[in-house]
Amino acid sequence: MRFEISKVLDAIEGRVCVDPSLARAVLDLAEVIRYQDIDGGRPASLLRLGMVIDALSRQLEEDSVQVYAVVHRALLSDADLTSNERMVVRRWADDGLVEVLDNPGDRMLEVADLLGLPVLTRARLDGLRGRFPWVAEEPGRVLAPVPGAGGPNLVAHVGGGDKPVAGRRSPAGAKLLTRQWRCPESGCALFGGGGGGSFADLARVQRSPAEQAPPALRNGVPTCPRHGTRLRDVGPRPRTEVLAVRIGGLVRRRFVVSEEQPVLVGRAPEGEGGIVLGQWLNDEARRWISRNHVHLELRVGEVIVTDVSTNGSGIRPGGSMTEAERIPLAPKQSRVLGENDMVELYPGVQIGRAEELPAGAPFTPTSVMAEAPTMAMRLPRP
Numbered sequence: 596m597r598f599e600i601s602k603v604l605d606a607i608e609g610r611v612c613v614d615p616s617l618a619r620a621v622l623d624l625a626e627v628i629r630y631q632d633i634d635g636g637r638p639a640s641l642l643r644l645g646m647v648i649d650a651l652s653r654q655l656e657e658d659s660v661q662v663y664a665v666v667h668r669a670l671l672s673d674a675d676l677t678s679n680e681r682m683v684v685r686r687w688a689d690d691g692l693v694e695v696l697d698n699p700g701d702r703m704l705e706v707a708d709l710l711g712l713p714v715l716t717r718a719r720l721d722g723l724r725g726r727f728p729w730v731a732e733e734p735g736r737v738l739a740p741v742p743g744a745g746g747p748n749l750v751a752h753v754g755g756g757d758k759p760v761a762g763r764r765s766p767a768g769a770k771l772l773t774r775q776w777r778c779p780e781s782g783c784a785l786f787g788g789g790g791g792g793s794f795a796d797l798a799r800v801q802r803s804p805a806e807q808a809p810p811a812l813r814n815g816v817p818t819c820p821r822h823g824t825r826l827r828d829v830g831p832r833p834r835t836e837v838l839a840v841r842i843g844g845l846v847r848r849r850f851v852v853s854e855e856q857p858v859l860v861g862r863a864p865e866g867e868g869g870i871v872l873g874q875w876l877n878d879e880a881r882r883w884i885s886r887n888h889v890h891l892e893l894r895v896g897e898v899i900v901t902d903v904s905t906n907g908s909g910i911r912p913g914g915s916m917t918e919a920e921r922i923p924l925a926p927k928q929s930r931v932l933g934e935n936d937m938v939e940l941y942p943g944v945q946i947g948r949a950e951e952l953p954a955g956a957p958f959t960p961t962s963v964m965a966e967a968p969t970m971a972m973r974l975p976r977p
């Protein structure tokens with residue numbers, strides 16, 4: 596039983612990040628885990644994060660959506676969580692997957708402002724409307740997760756709709772995200788590298804600078820939100836392009852290609868960082884699509900796709916679904932992916948720029964809790 600819960604928590608772990616290109620909403624983890632009315636279970640449960648992520652996924656009509664979680668440090672020792680859950684949150688904190696702060700204050704809204712993301716919260720934000728006018732002005736920018744029949748629903752604070760709406764990155768956010776930042780504190784999980792050489796630094800998951808969180812701004816100075824220290828500018832951030840995989844008309848996963856990190860996509864790519872499609876493919880698609888099928892890289896701002904498969908791929912110029920316009924991409928061939936182009940690995944299995952790849956089918960989301968759905972529904976009461 597504990598093993599099954601661990602599997603669900605591992606699945607949820609794949610949905611938390613501070614990556615400005617992939618996060619789709621911001622939330623306060625300490626708040627979300629206490630939405631007891633969602634399932635009537637324990638006072639605090641990390642599984643509620645999974646339920647809220649599922650609600651976001653349903654509303655965005657997209658699989659594998661990720662959230663940016665800000666959390667007070669006290670949560671790491673919250674006695675209402677199980678020891679297993681505390682261990683998991685500590686791991687997320689150590690790996691820099693969530694932002695752990697001594698005083699979160701209005702950081703959740705600052706992140707949403709810098710990145711142009713919607714906020715998921717039940718908190719009233721009246722006092723912050725002056726600093727963040729979009730809280731009161733933009734429908735769908737702030738949504739409350741509320742209990743619903745099939746898991747939580749989202750209700751917008753303004754306008755009462757249920758669709759999360761992304762805004763624009765603020766000018767400050769756009770500027771901060773062109774640079775890489777370093778915290779002087781040794782082993783800083785968010786802006787690491789300052790101390791250098793410590794065991795904690797070496798053990799840390801190596802992540803691309805393109806995934807770095809947005810700095811906090813204190814009196815206009817880029818600051819580590821955890822340590823309150825002034826961050827050092829250590830050079831330009833690598834350019835990135837956000838791509839997405841669409842299968843059977845549904846966006847199943849977004850991913851980032853940066854100038855430093857090319858990406859392999861296929862049935863089950865070798866090595867780390869590959870995009871695994873196997874779980875979404877039917878038998879015929881699985882037979883056709885190679886383990887490593889296409890290689891994507893970003894070079895001087897251009898996305899270059901190279902077929903590395905046995906059977907080849909195709910390009911759909913401008914996203915055209917007309918068969919006569921499909922351009923074959925033979926094994927070992929490369930091509931620059933134009934603005935609206937899609938590369939098609941197999942009929943119905945496409946990759947393109949995330950913004951240009953709308954879903955085209957009724958959405959049936961895959962729950963992040965799917966690995967052990969009965970566990971999520973039957974939480975033991977204390």
Ligand SMILES: [Zn+2]
Nearest residue numbers: 778783819822
């Ligand atoms: Zn720091």
